[in-house]
Amino acid sequence: MTAPTNPTGQTAPIVPGDLFARHQTITGLRALADFLEANPGVPVNEYGHDFHFSARTSDDASAVALVDRTAALLGVDVTDDRDRGRHYIATRTFGRITYRIVHIPERQMHEYDARDSYRTNVVVDTGQDDGENTGRAA
Numbered sequence: 001m002t003a004p005t006n007p008t009g010q011t012a013p014i015v016p017g018d019l020f021a022r023h024q025t026i027t028g029l030r031a032l033a034d035f036l037e038a039n040p041g042v043p044v045n046e047y048g049h050d051f052h053f054s055a056r057t058s059d060d061a062s063a064v065a066l067v068d069r070t071a072a073l074l075g076v077d078v079t080d081d082r083d084r085g086r087h088y089i090a091t092r093t094f095g096r097i098t099y100r101i102v103h104i105p106e107r108q109m110h111e112y113d114a115r116d117s118y119r120t121n122v123v124v125d126t127g128q129d130d131g132e133n134t135g136r137a138a
Contacts, residue, residue, distance in 0.1 A: 048096025055088075055103040063103040064088055070101045 071090035088103040
């Protein structure tokens with residue numbers, strides 16, 4: 001884990017569209033909490049829930065900066081697994097609710113897309129008389 005590179009707590013400017021989305025998200029979370037409290041018969045996940053935000057920006061450096069700023073506001077360290085082909089993440093848990101912001105480096109996205117491009121070349125043949133599902137190349 002690494003410390004955020006921007007520990008000042010300064011945030012990026014908020015644009016009006018973000019304010020609307022933020023307001024709707026906060027209002028929806030409060031309404032859900034009120035509903036769950038008023039209706040104890042409605043089940044909830046025993047292990048909690050994740051509030052997941054994907055840092056999608058124009059470049060890796062901007063996304064890393066966004067995760068760093070968010071980590072500073074959350075008061076947490078960043079988990080940097082990019083050197084192992086993974087992600088750049090800041091996570092904080094509030095009771096059983098986890099807020100997580102993730103940056104998937106562009107290189108990993110391209111590698112995933114390349115591997116996934118072969119997905120349509122394998123078709124499961126379920127029409128076999130022997131009842132077994134076998135794969136065949138398309």
